[in-house]
Amino acid sequence: MTTNTQTKELISGLRTLFEPESLAMIGASNNPAKWGFRILNNIVGGGFQGRIYPVNINPDSPEILGLKVYRRMADLPEVPDIAVIVVPSRAVPQVMRDCAAKGIKVAVVVTAGFSEVGGGGEKLQQEIVAIARSAGIRFVGPNSFGIINPHHSLYSQMPPLFPPPGPFSIISQSGNIIGTISRLLIERAYGCSKCVSIGNQADLCAEDYLEFFSQDTQIKVILCYIEGFKDGVRFLNLAKETSKKKPIILLKAGETAAGARAAKSHTASLAGSDAILDAMCRQAGVVRVRTLDDLVDTAIAFLRQPLPRGRRVGIVTAGGGWGVLAADACDRLGLDVVTLPPEVIDELDSFMPAWWNRGNPVDLVAGGGRDAILRAIEILMRCPVVDGVIMLGLMPALDPAQMDRAFNNQQIRRDMVREVIVEATGVLFDQLNDLSDRYHKPVIVASEPIAFGAQFARKIAHAIADRNTVCYEMPHQAAAVFAGLVQYSEYRNQEQ
Amino acid sequence: MTTNTQTKELISGLRTLFEPESLAMIGASNNPAKWGFRILNNIVGGGFQGRIYPVNINPDSPEILGLKVYRRMADLPEVPDIAVIVVPSRAVPQVMRDCAAKGIKVAVVVTAGFSEVGGGGEKLQQEIVAIARSAGIRFVGPNSFGIINPHHSLYSQMPPLFPPPGPFSIISQSGNIIGTISRLLIERAYGCSKCVSIGNQADLCAEDYLEFFSQDTQIKVILCYIEGFKDGVRFLNLAKETSKKKPIILLKAGETAAGARAAKSHTASLAGSDAILDAMCRQAGVVRVRTLDDLVDTAIAFLRQPLPRGRRVGIVTAGGGWGVLAADACDRLGLDVVTLPPEVIDELDSFMPAWWNRGNPVDLVAGGGRDAILRAIEILMRCPVVDGVIMLGLMPALDPAQMDRAFNNQQIRRDMVREVIVEATGVLFDQLNDLSDRYHKPVIVASEPIAFGAQFARKIAHAIADRNTVCYEMPHQAAAVFAGLVQYSEYRNQEQ
Numbered sequence: 001m002t003t004n005t006q007t008k009e010l011i012s013g014l015r016t017l018f019e020p021e022s023l024a025m026i027g028a029s030n031n032p033a034k035w036g037f038r039i040l041n042n043i044v045g046g047g048f049q050g051r052i053y054p055v056n057i058n059p060d061s062p063e064i065l066g067l068k069v070y071r072r073m074a075d076l077p078e079v080p081d082i083a084v085i086v087v088p089s090r091a092v093p094q095v096m097r098d099c100a101a102k103g104i105k106v107a108v109v110v111t112a113g114f115s116e117v118g119g120g121g122e123k124l125q126q127e128i129v130a131i132a133r134s135a136g137i138r139f140v141g142p143n144s145f146g147i148i149n150p151h152h153s154l155y156s157q158m159p160p161l162f163p164p165p166g167p168f169s170i171i172s173q174s175g176n177i178i179g180t181i182s183r184l185l186i187e188r189a190y191g192c193s194k195c196v197s198i199g200n201q202a203d204l205c206a207e208d209y210l211e212f213f214s215q216d217t218q219i220k221v222i223l224c225y226i227e228g229f230k231d232g233v234r235f236l237n238l239a240k241e242t243s244k245k246k247p248i249i250l251l252k253a254g255e256t257a258a259g260a261r262a263a264k265s266h267t268a269s270l271a272g273s274d275a276i277l278d279a280m281c282r283q284a285g286v287v288r289v290r291t292l293d294d295l296v297d298t299a300i301a302f303l304r305q306p307l308p309r310g311r312r313v314g315i316v317t318a319g320g321g322w323g324v325l326a327a328d329a330c331d332r333l334g335l336d337v338v339t340l341p342p343e344v345i346d347e348l349d350s351f352m353p354a355w356w357n358r359g360n361p362v363d364l365v366a367g368g369g370r371d372a373i374l375r376a377i378e379i380l381m382r383c384p385v386v387d388g389v390i391m392l393g394l395m396p397a398l399d400p401a402q403m404d405r406a407f408n409n410q411q412i413r414r415d416m417v418r419e420v421i422v423e424a425t426g427v428l429f430d431q432l433n434d435l436s437d438r439y440h441k442p443v444i445v446a447s448e449p450i451a452f453g454a455q456f457a458r459k460i461a462h463a464i465a466d467r468n469t470v471c472y473e474m475p476h477q478a479a480a481v482f483a484g485l486v487q488y489s490e491y492r493n494q495e496q
Numbered sequence: 497m498t499t500n501t502q503t504k505e506l507i508s509g510l511r512t513l514f515e516p517e518s519l520a521m522i523g524a525s526n527n528p529a530k531w532g533f534r535i536l537n538n539i540v541g542g543g544f545q546g547r548i549y550p551v552n553i554n555p556d557s558p559e560i561l562g563l564k565v566y567r568r569m570a571d572l573p574e575v576p577d578i579a580v581i582v583v584p585s586r587a588v589p590q591v592m593r594d595c596a597a598k599g600i601k602v603a604v605v606v607t608a609g610f611s612e613v614g615g616g617g618e619k620l621q622q623e624i625v626a627i628a629r630s631a632g633i634r635f636v637g638p639n640s641f642g643i644i645n646p647h648h649s650l651y652s653q654m655p656p657l658f659p660p661p662g663p664f665s666i667i668s669q670s671g672n673i674i675g676t677i678s679r680l681l682i683e684r685a686y687g688c689s690k691c692v693s694i695g696n697q698a699d700l701c702a703e704d705y706l707e708f709f710s711q712d713t714q715i716k717v718i719l720c721y722i723e724g725f726k727d728g729v730r731f732l733n734l735a736k737e738t739s740k741k742k743p744i745i746l747l748k749a750g751e752t753a754a755g756a757r758a759a760k761s762h763t764a765s766l767a768g769s770d771a772i773l774d775a776m777c778r779q780a781g782v783v784r785v786r787t788l789d790d791l792v793d794t795a796i797a798f799l800r801q802p803l804p805r806g807r808r809v810g811i812v813t814a815g816g817g818w819g820v821l822a823a824d825a826c827d828r829l830g831l832d833v834v835t836l837p838p839e840v841i842d843e844l845d846s847f848m849p850a851w852w853n854r855g856n857p858v859d860l861v862a863g864g865g866r867d868a869i870l871r872a873i874e875i876l877m878r879c880p881v882v883d884g885v886i887m888l889g890l891m892p893a894l895d896p897a898q899m900d901r902a903f904n905n906q907q908i909r910r911d912m913v914r915e916v917i918v919e920a921t922g923v924l925f926d927q928l929n930d931l932s933d934r935y936h937k938p939v940i941v942a943s944e945p946i947a948f949g950a951q952f953a954r955k956i957a958h959a960i961a962d963r964n965t966v967c968y969e970m971p972h973q974a975a976a977v978f979a980g981l982v983q984y985s986e987y988r989n990q991e992q
């Protein structure tokens with residue numbers, strides 16, 4: 001554990017990292033094939049409002065993207081808050097010395113070729129750590145794709161992705177995976193708060209970022225892709241406290257023998273025992289997932305869904321097969337597709353078509369339309385043995401009164417149908433959110449996409465994201481998300 | 497087992513079902529909310545070339561979609577090859593008698609409310625079976641979403657989906673899931689051959705369709721979604737023979753206790769023991785999958801990928817994290833992320849950047865560009881301890897000579913970049929296919945989508961599908977597909 005002074009210094013350094021007023025890009029280039037151009041291009045294109053100083057000892061152009069290039073750190077008119085370093089690995093020690101001489105306190109070392117390649121790289125990494133330590137410089141990386149903070153219009157990273165400001169922070173030990181996670185969030189119409197590609201963690205490590213993110217009230221959910229912890233005990237102690245305030249979703253890679261070997265050569269990480277980690281995560285309230293989709297899907301569910309009190313799921317489905325697949329997925333994840341009490345069956349019986357299946361999943365195929373769907377969901381929500389509902393199939397639940405506007409003399413008015421469906425989708429999710437709030441239980445929705453082209457899909461995604469929720473694409477995803485909510489809920493209950 | 501005469505009659509009946517010259521739609525309606533309109537609309541909109549006879553004893557319109565409506569089967573000017581029945585369940589027995597009187601030999605009963613609802617529905621089902629048997633009528637369903645055969649321009653089904661002609665046939669016990677599978681194929685730019693939503697299997701059952709599809713040379717891969725077998729032993733005996741000619745991919749739902757209960761109320765299916773089925777599938781060469789994505793992903797891989805001789809995988813990745821996740825996924829699926837022999841490491845060493853990881857996955861991050869990627873893949877393909885390659889990351893492998901056309905004075909020409917990337921993608925997959933053919937080993941590709949909008953994504957998908965292959969979206973999907981190829985390969989090897 002760190003002392004209070006150390007913690008304060010750490011937090012102050014990380015605030016500077018994510019909210020700099022000025023920035024030096026060392027190794028800046030005018031060649032679009034080079035990282036020294038691409039990252040600078042993302043910083044400029046992302047609309048960074050602070051001062052930007054490209055630095056290159058042997059510049060390929062006097063100006064890059066309209067910015068004056070400096071040959072030496074010493075020439076800069078001020079001490080920049082952070083330095084982003086993309087020079088070749090052998091030149092990094094000297095750059096770190098220049099940063100120290102200039103008085104820089106925070107850096108991002110993008111350059112690769114350090115401990116992850118062993119031998120000489122390992123020595124080079126020790127060298128830059130020693131220089132930074134003696135100068136009081138804290139740094140990200142090396143072997144990092146960079147950092148972003150959309151709330152600060154800061155996109156100092158390799159992938160040309162610009163998620164809008166949002167409630168999710170990412171701690172990723174892989175650069176390309178921070179790109180994947182950002183993309184998955186953008187596709188679902190969500191944005192990010194502070195995100196960091198942590199690289200080899202030679203100085204700043206996952207535990208440091210977690211400590212900072214834990215205290216940041218802008219951040220609602222923390223997403224982690226980790227290949228190996230630098231200080232697993234500290235991580236879990238921090239996680240225990242953080243999980244009392246906000247969820248941490250963890251994809252721990254390198255879990256298998258083959259994965260562990262790959263992780264070692266990727267970020268020099270030593271993977272621990274999977275089973276031990278699993279037990280420790282449960283103790284610390286960390287929600288473990290196995291795929292990148294589950295990481296993002298589960299994170300979004302935490303935004304507004306109430307936590308289920310137990311593992312008992314009610315399923316309302318517009319298609320029988322989807323219901324069976326959801327029940328299978330729930331069962332495999334240890335959820336209980338609960339037997340509905342006779343009085344609930346009777347209540348459903350009062351309005352469902354004669355041929356309904358009288359069980360859980362409640363299969364609404366060809367029966368009753370939208371009102372029946374919402375009534376069935378409310379009856380399950382009210383039922384004391386149901387801890388939350390999975391709803392499958394969006395289209396039949398859209399308000400026919402709204403939908404009718406898109407019909408004229410039994411012909412679909414193609415010009416209106418898109419607009420009407422987007423509106424009706426918004427109305428539906430408002431109603432589902434109301435039910436969630438009223439009964440303090442989650443409603444998780446999965447559905448076939450409503451297929452009217454990509455631009456339309458984007459509008460639907462936004463209408464749903466505006467309600468702080470999401471529509472999953474497959475029944476097994478809804479089950480995985482429900483299981484994630486249960487896992488976190490069990491921790492919170494036990495902590496109370 | 498059926499006798500030869502029975503088999504011949506069955507095959508002849510199923511040929512009529514999927515290639516009718518004329519069709520009666522009994523229960524046709526002019527109301528877009530009704531199934532009797534929607535299915536007819538799909539048949540007409542799908543471009544069916546045969547004669548179509550809407551029938552309704554109490555029609556809501558003298559014409560539907562420009563077709564004359566008949567009140568009675570007896571009034572039809574000919575005996576239609578097939579009858580599609582969508583009248584309410586209580587009316588189905590009389591319709592079946594009318595079909596018998598008219599001389600109809602093949603029917604599709606879309607109507608639900610039979611054995612899946614128990615009690616009276618079960619009796620009603622027995623009644624229509626008895627009528628059909630005594631009249632020599634074979635029928636699909638009841639509780640079916642219909643059938644399609646794009647090679648015959650026949651789209652006699654509920655979902656408004658029109659997959660083009662293609663090599664995949666679907667046998668699905670769920671109507672909504674046949675829709676999902678079709679959509680997933682369409683999204684990947686693939687089409688279908690004969691597909692059937694089998695419903696309650698009161699007469700024709702999964703085994704019958706399998707027997708027919710086994711002999712149909714247009715069909716290259718058979719995709720099955722099954723909740724319960726009517727005659728599991730016959731299915732597996734047929735599968736044993738079919739698997740010698742073409743792969744069967746099976747998603748068996750209702751595997752868990754909760755799923756089995758749901759399946760019973762969905763299609764009156766009794767699920768068997770999961771472990772027993774697993775063993776039997778292995779004996780019969782049936783490839784089992786757990787999700788709808790895996791069902792479709794695995795099916796497409798069989799189109800042109802050579803079967804791997806063993807479980808040893810080489811991975812070439814453009815991103816370290818993706819490599820770790822792929823290695824984890826392979827390991828979990830029992831694949832061997834094989835240690836590369838020293839001579840292979842040396843050969844890679846001759847052109848890889850100094851900092852490369854010297855292991856499997858071969859991580860090409862920031863190293864060498866396209867030529868290095870293709871050389872690395874070829875070296876792994878040639879290596880005798882590697883049975884196939886997983887390649888991760890598309891963009892860095894596109895031909896820079898082609899890509900350069902989209903650059904002008906270091907500025908991207910936005911008007912050309914899409915076209916150039918589509919072309920370069922096609923060239924890349926041609927080269928990967930060449931490598932596959934030359935070394936008789938599969939190359940499975942997964943990549944972040946190249947993000948330039950949906951219309952562009954469509955063109956990329958088509959460029960790849962034109963080469964009979966596919967690009968998966970996540971590393972674990974590539975691993976699952978490789979495992980599916982191995983499973984089938986082991987059966988074929990043991991049968992030789």
